[in-house]
Amino acid sequence: MNSSWRRSFGSGSEFRRGEGTAEEGLLRIIDADGTYDSKLEPRVAPDLLKRAYRHIVLVRTLDNRMLSLQRQGRIGFYVPSTGEEAAQVGSAMALEKRDWVFPAYREPGAALWRGFSVATLIAQAYGNAKDPQQGRQMPNHYGARDINYVPVSSPVGTQIPQAVGVAWAAKIRKEDIVTLTYFGDGATSEGDFHAGMNFAGVFKTPTIFFCKNNQWAISVPVSKQTASKTLAQKALAYGFDGVRVDGNDLLAVYAVTKAAADKARSGGGPTMIEAVTYRMGPHSSSDDPTRYRSKDEVDTWAKRDPIERMRKYLELKGLWSKDSEDKLRVELEDLLQTTIKEVERSPPPPIETLFTDVYAELTPQLKEQMEAFLASGERRRPEMLDKFPL
Ligand SMILES: Cc1ncc(C[n+]2csc(CCOP(=O)(O)OP(=O)(O)O)c2C)c(N)n1
Numbered sequence: 001m002n003s004s005w006r007r008s009f010g011s012g013s014e015f016r017r018g019e020g021t022a023e024e025g026l027l028r029i030i031d032a033d034g035t036y037d038s039k040l041e042p043r044v045a046p047d048l049l050k051r052a053y054r055h056i057v058l059v060r061t062l063d064n065r066m067l068s069l070q071r072q073g074r075i076g077f078y079v080p081s082t083g084e085e086a087a088q089v090g091s092a093m094a095l096e097k098r099d100w101v102f103p104a105y106r107e108p109g110a111a112l113w114r115g116f117s118v119a120t121l122i123a124q125a126y127g128n129a130k131d132p133q134q135g136r137q138m139p140n141h142y143g144a145r146d147i148n149y150v151p152v153s154s155p156v157g158t159q160i161p162q163a164v165g166v167a168w169a170a171k172i173r174k175e176d177i178v179t180l181t182y183f184g185d186g187a188t189s190e191g192d193f194h195a196g197m198n199f200a201g202v203f204k205t206p207t208i209f210f211c212k213n214n215q216w217a218i219s220v221p222v223s224k225q226t227a228s229k230t231l232a233q234k235a236l237a238y239g240f241d242g243v244r245v246d247g248n249d250l251l252a253v254y255a256v257t258k259a260a261a262d263k264a265r266s267g268g269g270p271t272m273i274e275a276v277t278y279r280m281g282p283h284s285s286s287d288d289p290t291r292y293r294s295k296d297e298v299d300t301w302a303k304r305d306p307i308e309r310m311r312k313y314l315e316l317k318g319l320w321s322k323d324s325e326d327k328l329r330v331e332l333e334d335l336l337q338t339t340i341k342e343v344e345r346s347p348p349p350p351i352e353t354l355f356t357d358v359y360a361e362l363t364p365q366l367k368e369q370m371e372a373f374l375a376s377g378e379r380r381r382p383e384m385l386d387k388f389p390l
């Protein structure tokens with residue numbers, strides 16, 4: 001642990017030791033029962049804490065609704081992130097608007113925190129006219145220029161060197177920009193991870209490598225992914241800090257990410273953060289995790305739920321009550337109910353979008369094909385005509 005981490009977190013003795021166990025070097029500020037270490041508590045305004053709590057509950061509510069829409073056949077695919085909400089929102093809170101995020105597919109909380117609209121996120125799963133991508137991307141693979149959130153890429157780990165490249169460009173242009181890339185434990189076995197880490201270390205790019213170690217890469221456990229004791233220690237080989245944090249502790253995640261962002265901004269280079277968490281649900285709506293992991297394991301992690309922990313912490317601080325909880329749950333259920341209805345009223349994307357947006361200007365061949373197609377009158381499949389008459 002180098003000097004910048006000592007400045008942020010003292011001598012390091014505050015890090016829970018637990019050598020040789022899953023707790024090794026783990027920073028935790030809030031315990032599972034909501035009690036907290038006031039020496040480590042970062043200064044966060046009460047309103048911001050409550051907003052963060054609202055967002056983690058929003059992500060959980062969204063997960064439940066999207067999975068049931070998928071089971072009802074109303075959307076095709078979804079990637080839930082139940083259990084990983086604090087890791088997403090706690091880290092996103094530490095960034096500035098001008099920073100850039102290079103996500104994996106399991107961080108809706110970061111997109112929403114940066115201002116992505118719930119309606120757009122849902123419409124993207126429907127691929128309808130309300131989806132800015134007009135149904136061209138795989139469901140759950142959203143992104144938006146106005147929030148500096150690069151669209152999700154499906155190949156595991158490709159976003160990592162991209163985040164390093166943009167950080168390097170910012171450094172050369174002397175722009176005050178930090179890039180943060182999210183990826184999973186599985187992605188640390190990809191060449192892209194190692195290339196990105198090496199480049200970032202050599203060129204001291206302002207990059208945060210945020211690894212959500214949720215213990216599984218589909219059906220492959222983290223123990224089969226690496227022989228290293230921890231994932232964070234991989235940063236050591238590349239010449240920069242690697243820290244482990246309890247990923248189910250929103251405050252600890254915020255504190256380490258803020259320290260990493262401050263360090264990057266002041267020219268201190270990259271940091272890797274390993275947020276230790278757990279994927280409570282399936283890998284995606286196409287997966288059945290009961291085929292490869294035990295109920296005992298899932299039950300153990302259920303006791304470390306990040307949302308309950310944050311709620312208990314807010315209650316202890318006198319910022320939350322049963323009444324606020326009830327109100328929030330109703331507000332979010334209503335929000336999703338209304339938004340889903342509104343999104344479902346949208347027609348499919350205009351048929352012309354089959355031809356547009358590939359080139360800035362249609363090529364003569366595409367133009368000819370589009371005109372012939374539109375002239376044929378075959379604009380909607382017959383079963384769609386009932387739903388969305390022309
Ligand atoms: C290069 C590549 N290999 C394999 C896949 C199939 N795949 C999709 S997600 C995934 C697991 C990734 O696990 P991890 O990085 O731990 O992220 P998590 O899904 O747990 O959030 C795999 C193997 C892929 N999309 N891209």
Ligand SMILES: [Mg+2]
Nearest residue numbers: 184185216217
């Ligand atoms: Mg994983």
